[in-house]
Amino acid sequence: MRVFVATLILLCGTIGVAFSAPDPNLQKEIDALKAQIQQMTERLRDLEQKLAEQEAQPPAPVAPVTNLPQISVVANGGALFQDRKRDDSRNRFEQDELELAFQSYVYPSIRFDTIIAFDKEEDFSASVEEAYATIIQLGNTPLGARLGRMRLPFGRVNPIHPHQLLTRDHPLPIVNLLGEHGAVSNGGFVSYLLPSNRLYAELRLGLYTLNDHAALGVPHDPTLEDYGAGGRLLRMARLTLAPVINPDNELEFGLSGATTRALNGDNLRVLGVDFQYRRFFGAAQRLLVSGEWLQNRRESGGTGVNRDGYYLLLSYKPDRYWEYGVRYDWSKRAFLRPADDVTGSDKALSAILTYRLNEQSFLRLQWRNLKPADDDVRNELMFQLMFGFGPHSHPLESTQ
């Protein structure tokens, strides 16, 4: 009996040990299977990723790949209605200009822009308004350059093409002191971008040959050609400063200066100070306040005459479609000679309403109350139609 009980206890103990101790082989097999699952999961993820990438190949292009430049057309026209009955341009619809642009990179960091204009002043014969190469970076320096024929990068408004302005017309100080259609010149500038974290500071130093005499306040009149500087060398400098405030606010200041010599030997100098403040609210909503002061100086026989002018523009865009603006202009006229000098000042108040159809096309209505220094007060209603198609871009300073 004792033997039986002892055997039974031993047997139970053995069975108990056999059932309670984990089988090391079993655990090994579990671990191996887990490792396999892990490997397979990773492999599956890799394969899925590869498959997604293979499936994601871009579709065959719908058109053959070409190396054509960006080509665009911009048509700027409208109508002028006014209460001054003896003006020839009164109550007429007119196409002002047609702009044909070809723009492309011609080298990894060199871009070429050609703007062919068909202007009503020239009976719509083609002329090159701008044709310049922009060297985005000279080597590894913060220097850039632009060479060719261009709107003089003087001030805030002059470099901008008419179809990019926030108003139908050019402000009076631009017309009176820089030129009826602004100043366009052949030449170039070197620009330096100051390496700063908190201040956008760009200095441009340029040399140009004025393309005709009708610039720097000299009207389009062959009898006044000697008072202009057509063909003469013009030196120009521009400093743009934009302190970084925050993503919702942008403030810019500019200082410009240009000097040249008229054909009759007079020294000509134009100075400009400008600013622009933009406040960006929600999507496409912004407030803009900008202004520019210009001074035109002519020195003749040891004496100089200064003439200055300014404008202030307030513009509000509540959404991507509408834009409302008000502008006040005050300007004297550039001095040429005592015989036909006008010493008074021209003044104008404008209200502007713009409806944007898309990024390149808009309709605009501008009312202007003009008080010329030597003529009757007049009210003008200007209607502008601007249509554009094709990829069209202008330098950063043109964005408003």
Add this chain to the structure above:
Amino acid sequence: MRYVLTVLTLLATLPAVAQVRVVATFTDLADIVRQIGGNRVQVSSLARPQDDFHFVTPRPSMALELSRAKLFVRVGMDLDLWADDLLSAARNSYILRGAPGYVDCSVRVKKLEVPTTRVDPSMGDIHIYGNPHYLFDPANAKLAGREVLEGLKRVDPAHSSEYEQRYSAFVQRLDEHLKRWQERMAPYRGKPVVVYHKSLPYFLQRFGLQEVATVEPKPGIPPSPGYLREVIARMKSANCHVILLEHFRPRRFADAIARETGAKVVVLPAAVGAEGTTDYFSMIDAMVNRVADALAGR
């Protein structure tokens, strides 16, 4: 000892690692860069969360950002065409197209709505390379992230393995979230929705929703009263009760339709930072939850 402590304190105040400056065009892309670059990168976005994708005004402060960047990351497909003027102004040939620091995230994406006929403005604001809003499909974020990874490896090869690891972790996290998002949206497959603008085809395709109409008759063109009546009729016949619009769109047209149809207007955060979202995951999370809630009638 005091000098040693001073030097150590000064050293401690210096950044722990030299960071790669990255500028992305949009906030969602900037966040993807942040996920992959970690503390090796310093990222900024040119567009603000509240900006309309198509109408970002280039300005000098943005050019300044780009002038110091080592990597420029864009959505591409002409969505951020406005950035080209900034690239020209930034004097940084290292990030120009074709240079090592230039990344177009659309390269590997399977594009939707690629025009097959001649395109002109009579069709509205059509993107000639296809619909560029591909980041609303989380699977495409992996492909965009892959481009970012390649870019970071090019400009900072010393930390390639770190970027690889972070990218793998990003993909893994996306896969996990994607599974959850798909489960959340599964009950609503095939459900009809109206969208404001053609910005959601990738999102709708991913989650199997059906676009029955757009509030805009053509991309970028505001609707006329006649067209709105047409949308209302289409919604009624399709039994559609949900109108989706991005956070920066005007609500008035969608609200007018909703008044007639009883539909729910769902505002979607279409950028990281909008509507309280903090990263790409929370942005898609909010989009999925809001759409699912609206389709469930909540």
